[in-house]
Amino acid sequence: MNDVVRRIGELLVRLQSPDYYDREDAVKELGTCSEDDAVHGLVMALEDPDLGIRELAADFLARIKTPAVSQLLIRCLASEDIGTRNLTCEVLVRIGSDAVPVLIESLESDDRDVRKFVADVLGRIKDPRAVEPLCARLADDSRNVVCSAAEALGEIGSPEAVPDLLAVCEKTEDARLHAIEALGKTGDPAVLERLYEYLESPDPMLQYAVIEAIGQMGLVRAVERLIPFFDSTDPAIAEAAMSAVITVSVRSREPVACDPPLDRFTDFLLEGIKSRDPATTHYTLDHLAQWYGSGIMEGVFSVLEFVDDDTFRRVVEIVGEIGAPAGELLVSRLSVSSKQLKLKLLDAARLIVDEEFARHVMPYAEDDDPEIRQRVAHLQGISGYVGAVPTLKKLALDANGHVRAAAIAALGWLCGEEDVDFILTGLDDKYPDVREATVGALIIVGGSKVIAKFTADLYHEDTERQRLAVTALGWIGEVDVVEPLLRAINHPDAGVRKSAISALARIGNVSDVEPIALALNDENSAVRKAAVSALVTLRGGWAFHHIRPLLDDPDVWVRYHTISAVGDIGDPKYADYLIPYLDDSLDVIKIATAKAMAVLCDERAVPALARLTREKNADLADAAKVALTRIGGTT
Amino acid sequence: MDIRTREEGSVTVLYLKGRLDLASGATLKEEVKKLFAKGCTQIHLNLAEVEFINSSGLGSLVSVMKEVRLLKGRLTLSNLASYVQEIFDITQLSHIFEVFPTEEDALVSSQSVSVV
Numbered sequence: 019m020n021d022v023v024r025r026i027g028e029l030l031v032r033l034q035s036p037d038y039y040d041r042e043d044a045v046k047e048l049g050t051c052s053e054d055d056a057v058h059g060l061v062m063a064l065e066d067p068d069l070g071i072r073e074l075a076a077d078f079l080a081r082i083k084t085p086a087v088s089q090l091l092i093r094c095l096a097s098e099d100i101g102t103r104n105l106t107c108e109v110l111v112r113i114g115s116d117a118v119p120v121l122i123e124s125l126e127s128d129d130r131d132v133r134k135f136v137a138d139v140l141g142r143i144k145d146p147r148a149v150e151p152l153c154a155r156l157a158d159d160s161r162n163v164v165c166s167a168a169e170a171l172g173e174i175g176s177p178e179a180v181p182d183l184l185a186v187c188e189k190t191e192d193a194r195l196h197a198i199e200a201l202g203k204t205g206d207p208a209v210l211e212r213l214y215e216y217l218e219s220p221d222p223m224l225q226y227a228v229i230e231a232i233g234q235m236g237l238v239r240a241v242e243r244l245i246p247f248f249d250s251t252d253p254a255i256a257e258a259a260m261s262a263v264i265t266v267s268v269r270s271r272e273p274v275a276c277d278p279p280l281d282r283f284t285d286f287l288l289e290g291i292k293s294r295d296p297a298t299t300h301y302t303l304d305h306l307a308q309w310y311g312s313g314i315m316e317g318v319f320s321v322l323e324f325v326d327d328d329t330f331r332r333v334v335e336i337v338g339e340i341g342a343p344a345g346e347l348l349v350s351r352l353s354v355s356s357k358q359l360k361l362k363l364l365d366a367a368r369l370i371v372d373e374e375f376a377r378h379v380m381p382y383a384e385d386d387d388p389e390i391r392q393r394v395a396h397l398q399g400i401s402g403y404v405g406a407v408p409t410l411k412k413l414a415l416d417a418n419g420h421v422r423a424a425a426i427a428a429l430g431w432l433c434g435e436e437d438v439d440f441i442l443t444g445l446d447d448k449y450p451d452v453r454e455a456t457v458g459a460l461i462i463v464g465g466s467k468v469i470a471k472f473t474a475d476l477y478h479e480d481t482e483r484q485r486l487a488v489t490a491l492g493w494i495g496e497v498d499v500v501e502p503l504l505r506a507i508n509h510p511d512a513g514v515r516k517s518a519i520s521a522l523a524r525i526g527n528v529s530d531v532e533p534i535a536l537a538l539n540d541e542n543s544a545v546r547k548a549a550v551s552a553l554v555t556l557r558g559g560w561a562f563h564h565i566r567p568l569l570d571d572p573d574v575w576v577r578y579h580t581i582s583a584v585g586d587i588g589d590p591k592y593a594d595y596l597i598p599y600l601d602d603s604l605d606v607i608k609i610a611t612a613k614a615m616a617v618l619c620d621e622r623a624v625p626a627l628a629r630l631t632r633e634k635n636a637d638l639a640d641a642a643k644v645a646l647t648r649i650g651g652t653t
Numbered sequence: 654m655d656i657r658t659r660e661e662g663s664v665t666v667l668y669l670k671g672r673l674d675l676a677s678g679a680t681l682k683e684e685v686k687k688l689f690a691k692g693c694t695q696i697h698l699n700l701a702e703v704e705f706i707n708s709s710g711l712g713s714l715v716s717v718m719k720e721v722r723l724l725k726g727r728l729t730l731s732n733l734a735s736y737v738q739e740i741f742d743i744t745q746l747s748h749i750f751e752v753f754p755t756e757e758d759a760l761v762s763s764q765s766v767s768v769v
C-alpha cells in the first residue's frame with residue numbers, strides 16, 4: 019500500500035514536469051490506479067498546457083464513473099479557463115447517467131456559472147431524473163441559468179416540463195425564445211394552441227422561433243397554420259415556414275398537403291439539396307415528379323454534381339417516372355453544363371434513353387472530353403437505336419481506349435451478323451478492355467461467322483487469344499461450338515483444354531463424351547479435374563466407372579475432387595468405393611470422403627465416421643459429425 | 654423451356670424454367686408478344702430456374718428489351734444464377750437490363766415507378 023501511495027506521489031510530481039512525455043507517462047499510469055489521489059491527479063491534468071495530455075486525462079476520467087469523480091469534475095466547472103470547463107463538460111457527458119445525481123445536487127450551487135454548465139450537461143445526458151430539478155431552475159435569478167435549463171428541458175423532451183416552460187414564455191421575456199424552442203421539442207400536442215397565439219406576435223424573432231418549434235413538433239395538422247407564412251415579406255420567416263413544413267413532413271412520415279409557391283422557394287430547396295440536408299432533399303425529391311414543369315427540375319439537374327449517391331439514384335428514378343419530357347429537359351441542360359455535370363446528366367438518363375434521346379445526344383459523340391464520348395457511346399447502345407451504328411463505329415476507332423471499349427460493347431447490343439467483320443477488328447486492339455468488350459459483343463451477336471473466327475483463334479499464335487477464343491465459344495454455347503470445343507480438348511495449352519471441357523459440361527448436348535473421358539489421363543491435374551466434373555455433369559452415374567481410377571490419382575487434389583464428384587452423383591451404391599478413404603493418411607481426403615458420405619448416407623461408414631469425430635482437426639471432426647447426423651436421420 | 658405467368662398489379666411476371674437458347678428464346682418472344690397484344694408492357698422475368706443461356710438466348714432477351722422500350726414499357730430481371738450473371742457481366746448486358754437480386758426487389762421498384 020505504501021508503495022502505491024509513494025508511486026502516486028511520484029506521478030503527481032511528474033505531472034508538473036516540463037517534459038511532455040514525462041507528463042504523458044504519468045497520466046497513463048495514474049489512469050490505471052483507482053485511488054483518490056490518482057483521480058485528483060487526473061483532474062489536475064485536465065488543465066495541462068498540452069491538449070493531448072488533457073484529452074488523455076479526460077479519457078481515463080470518463081471511465082471512472084464514481085460520484086467522487088463527478089464531484090471533483092464539477093469543481094472544475096468553476097475554472098476560469100474556458101478550455102478546462104469545456105473539457106470537464108465533455109467528460110461529465112461521457113460519464114453519463116452515473117453523474118446525474120451529483121449534477122442534480124450541483125444545480126443548487128452558489129456559483130451561477132456552475133449551475134449554468136450543469137444544466138447544459140444534464141441536457142446533453144438527457145436523463146429524465148433531471149426534469150424536475152431543471153424545471154426548478156426556470157425560476158433561477160440568473161438569465162443564463164434559466165436559458166440553459168430551458169434548453170436542457172428541450173433536449174430531454176419530457177412533456178412534464180410543459181407547464182413550467184409555458185410559464186417562462188409568459189413571464190420571462192429574456193428566456194422566451196429558449197422556452198419556445200424547448201416546447202417544440204417536447205412534441206406535446208397540448209402546446210400547439212399556445213404556440214399559435216405567439217405566431218401573431220409582431221416580433222419577427224419570436225415568430226421565427228415559434229415556426230421552428232411548430233415544425234419540430236411534427237404534427238401534420240399544424241401545417242395549415244404555417245402555409246400563410248410562405249408569403250411573408252420577411253424571407254427568413256418564409257424560409258423558416260418552408261423548413262418547418264419539411265420537418266413536419268419528415269417527422270410525421272405522412273403526406274403533407276401543401277403546394278408551396280416554388281418560384282419563392284426553389285433556391286431554398288436547391289441549396290438544401292446542394293448542402294445535402296437530408297430533410298430538404300428527401301422532401302424535394304418526394305414531390306419532384308408532381309412539381310415537374312415549375313422549373314425546379316432544371317434546378318435539381320443543375321446541382322446533380324453535388325449530391326450523394328443515394329440522392330442521385332433517387333433522381334434517376336424520378337427521371338424514369340417522368341419519362342421523355344425529363345429527357346428533353348436533360349438534353350437542354352447539357353449544352354450549358356460543366357463536364358462533371360454533363361456526366362451526371364447523361365448518367366441520370368439511364369432509365370429514359372430511347373431513340374429520340376439517342377438522336378439528341380448524338381452530337382456529344384464528338385465532345386472534346388473522352389469521358390463524355392464514352393457515356394454517349396454507352397447510351398447509344400442502351401437506346402436500341404440502330405441509327406446510332408455509324409456513330410458507334412466511328413467511336414470504335416476513337417483514340418481513347420475506354421471510348422473504343424464502350425462503343426464496341428454498344429455495337430454488340432445493336433448489331434447483327436452483318437457487322438461482325440467490323441466488331442472482330444476489336445480483337446486486335448492493344449487495349450485489353452477493348453478486346454474483352456469485343457468478346458462480349460461477339461457473344462451476343464453469335465452466328466456462324468463468329469464461331470468460325472473463334473474456332474480459328476483457338477490456334478492463334480498468341481496464347482491470350484487462344485484462351486479468349488475458348489472462353490467465347492463456351493459462352494456462345496450454340497450447337498455449332500461443340501465440335502470445335504471437343505477438338506480443343508487436345509489443344510497444346512492446358513488452360514484451353516480445361517476451359518473447353520468446362521464449357522462442354524455447361525452446354526450439355528454432347529453426344530460423344532469419349533474425348534472428355536480420354537482427358538481423365540491428361541498430364542495436367544486441372545484438366546483431369548475438369549474432365550471428372552464434366553463427365554459427372556453430362557452422364558451422371560454412368561461416369562463413375564470412368565472416373566473411378568482417379569480415386570487413386572497421384573495428385574491429392576484430383577483425388578479430393580473425384581471423391582466429391584462421386585458424392586455429387588448421389589447414388590448410394592458407390593459408397594462402397596469411398597468408405598476405405600475414411601482411413602486415408604491425409605486429412606483432406608478424409609474430409610472429402612466424410613462430406614460425400616453425408617450425401618450417400620451409407621450406414622457402413624458409421625464406425626469410421628465415429629472415430630473421425632474425435633480427430634484433432636476440427637474441420638475433419640465437423641465433417642464426420644455432419645455425416646453421422648445425416649446418416650442417423652435417414653435410418 | 655417452361656414459362657409460367659402471373660399478374661402482380663400492373664406487372665406481368667414470367668417464370669422461366671430450363672434452357673434459354675434459340676428455340677426457347679423464340680417461345681419467349683412469342684409469349685411476350687401476346688402480352689403486348691393485351692396491353693401489358695410492364696414485364697418481369699424471374700430467371701431462378703434458368704440453368705443455361707447461350708448467345709441465342711441472350712439475343713432473344715435483347716430483342717424483347719428493344720420491343721419493350723419501343724412501347725415505353727419496362728422490363729426487369731431477377732434471380733440470375735451466378736453463371737448467368739457472369740455472362741451478363743462479360744457482355745455488359747447488366748448495363749442495359751435492370752437486374753434485381755430478387756423478384757420482390759423488382760416488384761417493389763415497379764411500384765415506386767409509375768409511368769407518366
